[in-house]
Amino acid sequence: MIALSFRRGRLALCVAALLSLVAGCDKEPAKPIQPKVETYTRATWEELPATNDADLLAGFNAWRSACARLARDPIWAAPCGSAGQVPEDPTAVRAWLKAQLDVYSLRNAHNSPQGLITGYYEPVYAGSLRRTKETEVPVYGTPEDMIIVALDSLYPELKGKRLRGRLEGRVLKPYDDAATIRANGVKAPVLAWLSDPMDLQFLQIQGSGRIQLENGRQLRIGYADQNGHPYRPVGRWLVEQGLLKQEDVSMSSIRDWARANPQRVQELLATNPSYVFFGLNPDSNEGPRGSLNVPLTAGYSVAIDRKVIPLGSLLWLSTTRPDGSPVTRPVAAQDTGGAIAGEVRADLFWGTGAEAGELAGNMKQAGQLWMLWPKGAPLPGAATAPAQGGKS
Template identity: 30%
Template sequence: MDRRVRQRRHWLLHGLLPALLAAAASADEVPAADTLGPAFATRNAAFLPVSYAQLPGWDSDALHESANGMRASCQALQRKPAWAGICADFDALDGSDAALRGFFLRNFYAYQIMSPARQPDGLITGYFEPLLDGRRQRDDRFRHPVYGLPRDLLTLDAAARGQGASAWLVRQGNRLLPAEPGTSGAAQYTLALDDARPNIRDKRLRVRLDGTTVRPYWTRQEIEQQALDAPVLAWVDDARRLYSLQIQGSGKIELEDGSLIRVSYLEQNGQPFLPNVTRSADAGLVLQAIKTRGLRVGAASGALAPDPAVPAVVNDEVAQLIARLSGQAPPPAAAKRPAPATTPASMPARPRPVSANANVQALIAALMGDAPAAPARPAAPAPAQPQKQPPASLALVAPASAPAGSSGSASASRPVADSGASSGSSGIPDPSYVFFRNTGGDGPQGPVGALGVPLSAGRSLAVDPRSIPLGSPVFISTRDPARRGGPLQRLMFAQDTGGAIRGSVRADLFWGFGDSAGQLALATNDRAQMWLLLPHAQAQAAAAASGPATRGLRSAATLRDCVVDDPDLCVED
């Protein structure tokens, strides 16, 4: 045989053939093209299919830094059919940026998230994990309780109100469930719930029993004037700092012996989140400092100054919000709040409490209706966001720092003591109130968010779970407060929820623990665009449910409320 023929055969066998086999073996790993998913819409958002090449900064993001976020999402979602294979694929990766890019390309369709009016611009804000001083036992100074779950706080499906002024109900754990007359343990109750608003995630009301009458759960003012039947996780010395903790949704408490306990959002009283902002208060400062998770109101003079860089719909919401908080319009519906997240390794283990920061103090003063303090830095003219609806879960996490299906038991809270006595009025007019769980001592992981997993500093988002399914990867493009407004374009994970986090293109970025994180959180309030990465199976199901609505042929009233109808993540009406 000619030597050249033998050489060619050798090359084919030992060169081209292995390459072909390798290509065949990897055919399922790397898609032939950046394929587009089907378009779809919900009542709250529209989803435009895009290629990954259209994501600004996708190729330059350090995706290996997002691996912990993906791992945490898989921890919560790996048993769900749409995620089982995805999480198995993720576990087999080598963790390199190239491998992760191929993984997302292979398993997720990319969608630009838009408002129902097809506007791509929205709002991103920031939150963090503060530090408070506390005690195990109450004394004259440390007299404000950090409550666990009250034993008399119950939930009732909002649909029960459709039965009329009364209903047969039976109690199971902390839930009231519809029952047939005569059912063992059931009774007929009067429903005095005209003003109650359901939580947006689980569509349940937070209620209490008053004899045979079901009423909305106690307001903040009522809670402060009684000895609540609830475990106390710690006692703190400042009601306003406790209020700030409730707004952030999680934090750490340093006890008298120097030990730290971490608390995370567990539940909320179902009352609307209504801080005492008036036209005489510096609303811009309130937005930055108090971190109502994106609430932005007007200027100190009370005149609304629309920000031309912000979508008109956002400025309209700001105007409505100011009117509501000024008592010129009826308050809206309730919303919920998220829990915080993890700390970068560079962050000090025990920084000085951010709650002592001048911006935070000024913000709290403004919320309290005190004389406004001068802002530490000029306040921007006022973009804003969520329609301040009475949150079904004010400060942080949605009723689910624990997964939505959980009972919310306080047994894991390891209480310091039960309250035993009222703390007296704090003077805080906001009727909303947050209850916490003790998630253990200090540690490297972030606090637990609404998805039920630890949050990652700089990579976890609080979102509206109707528009962005919890656990989903979300790519964002905004400005970086740590780099003088340079681009911040990175992959994040939707792992938390929040009372002021309402709407389609809307998120709250978790920055971590302590003063450095607090400064970044206070500085984060900017326009943003967002892209949802959705598993193929979920995208196909969402498109099937959306039907021709994406072509304008269907009424919004017939669209789904949630992208993914999942009782653990978002419950349909």
């Protein structure tokens, strides 16, 4: 087999060489070389859109709240060491930012600074600690039989990537997809029971939430792990089937469709193979904890693609609310998510409950991002990025 593979490899190289010679004889002019796109384009502080003092302080404090954790990272050790001494004064904060950090405009693959800004929130759904006729949808904890392989332990270039599966004999097989889990259950503790499968779907999309129990207590749950299958938006399937228009897709429109078509809900859910498992969080009034394991701050914490933006980074955001009013402020990169991918891409956390949910569900705005990066520190990709855990 080795000899055969070697001969095939040599044959493939010979064919490739021959094709390149033939291409060289082609009379058509060569295509121009595309200019290299710089994801991180140096900018000046004067280029940042202005923000008000309240948003400046709130965004800075949201970022500073994670400094006890970030101080372990060599990149952030010095800035975090002095950030705690900055008084609650806009002039002092601006002076500190300019002294400690450089500004980089984030650019997408087309060298455009424009990207997509969405929103998320912490939902509250009615449920129970026991199964009843009204509550039959389980909220699962992490499965006992799921094995997680950190691929970067062998391949550093796959930093943050994990393989999830189940052993069958001595073979590691992919873990069950969401449809199989819903149909057959899973070897995992049930943390609570919900009445509506769409509640669970949205809970998984948001990554955390509260379950309102009969006795008045709110059970707080957060992302613990995921089954290893890719996330696919259920709204995309509704658009592909001609059931919703792209511009009309939102959490409320998806829920409305599900209520009007209960017989097709399982068909809808089956289009997303990803399944999220949860863990219990302590009862408190603080925000849910994101991938950085610090409480999120409503309006000032964002989920990002950590292949581009390291967790813990301070960003400058310029976008709008769904009603068109401007949102310009510093924000803290404290969370990640399966649907958040790209250079100029962020998911803004809006808080807890129905009002935050309405705002988050309608948030699909154009926007720009600037990364505020410690002076003299290597840019992401030029050195080992911070290893701070998170959702994969």
